[in-house]
Amino acid sequence: MIRNQAVLQALRGSNIEVMIGVPNSDLQSLANPSNAQAWVQRNVLNFWPSVRFRYIAVGNEVGNEVSPVNGGTSGLAQFVLPALVNVFNAVRSAGLQDQIKVSIAIDMTLIGNSYPPSQGGFQSYAGNPRDISLPYALFTSPSVVVWDGSNGYQNLFDAMMDSLYSALERAWGGSLEVVVSESGWPSAGGFATSFDNARTYYSNLIRHVKGGTPKRPGRAIETYLFALFNENQKQPELEKNFGLFFPNKQPKFPLNFGGERLWDVTAEYNATVSLSSDM
Numbered sequence: 001m002i003r004n005q006a007v008l009q010a011l012r013g014s015n016i017e018v019m020i021g022v023p024n025s026d027l028q029s030l031a032n033p034s035n036a037q038a039w040v041q042r043n044v045l046n047f048w049p050s051v052r053f054r055y056i057a058v059g060n061e062v063g064n065e066v067s068p069v070n071g072g073t074s075g076l077a078q079f080v081l082p083a084l085v086n087v088f089n090a091v092r093s094a095g096l097q098d099q100i101k102v103s104i105a106i107d108m109t110l111i112g113n114s115y116p117p118s119q120g121g122f123q124s125y126a127g128n129p130r131d132i133s134l135p136y137a138l139f140t141s142p143s144v145v146v147w148d149g150s151n152g153y154q155n156l157f158d159a160m161m162d163s164l165y166s167a168l169e170r171a172w173g174g175s176l177e178v179v180v181s182e183s184g185w186p187s188a189g190g191f192a193t194s195f196d197n198a199r200t201y202y203s204n205l206i207r208h209v210k211g212g213t214p215k216r217p218g219r220a221i222e223t224y225l226f227a228l229f230n231e232n233q234k235q236p237e238l239e240k241n242f243g244l245f246f247p248n249k250q251p252k253f254p255l256n257f258g259g260e261r262l263w264d265v266t267a268e269y270n271a272t273v274s275l276s277s278d279m
Helices: 005-011 024-028 035-043 072-093 154-170 193-209
Strands: 017-021 050-062 101-105 146-148 151-153 182-183 222-223
Touching: 017 035, 024 035, 024 050, 024 072, 035 050, 035 072, 050 072, 050 193, 072 101, 151 154, 193 222
Parallel strands: 017 050, 050 101, 182 222
Antiparallel strands: 146 151
């Protein structure tokens, strides 16, 4: 969630874990250490520990180049690293670096288009429908579609994750854990969008993330569904329809999270939805 004082007040004592985001518009300011210290104090420390912050995401999908994903964020790329370091230092100065992790939210265009996954990149289904089938994207392929050495890939999600792991290894970051902060499928507004495809994607993703990837098998992937509600004011049309619920809080389709979990929608703000994880 982006910082919102009213929401943070409502979360006090709720025992809900929170990932708070630094808006891209704040990145340049937070490249200054004193501004970063003030931001962390105002939006995190003033609410801790009654609000259980788990992560601070510094920026959202900032890229080196303008793309359909990151919009006009290319001019902000120079501020991401100093802002990240300053926010981390502010958290560390409060002695909370083990409780609150500081990271960045990237889009997969930063990995590039290299192939296969061990080379550190992949393309989305919507951007490359000729080479990537719908079953491969929806976790419904009956057999391996892509072989990369001894690793076989039946779905695009695993290939994207392993390409990211490979990219991190090449940057000496192979020990880092990756959190999928947003993953979803729109129910309308674009190519291959439908209620059935959205339900299939979410249902299969929920089941799949518990088992890891070919490169890191047996390790649950901390994953969040995007998004809780449709957002009718977003553009383009595709961006309006990622919600699991309509704005009136009615679910689009049933989802089973396992066990005895039931839908309980009381939020008035959009959010991602957490999946269970062993991490």
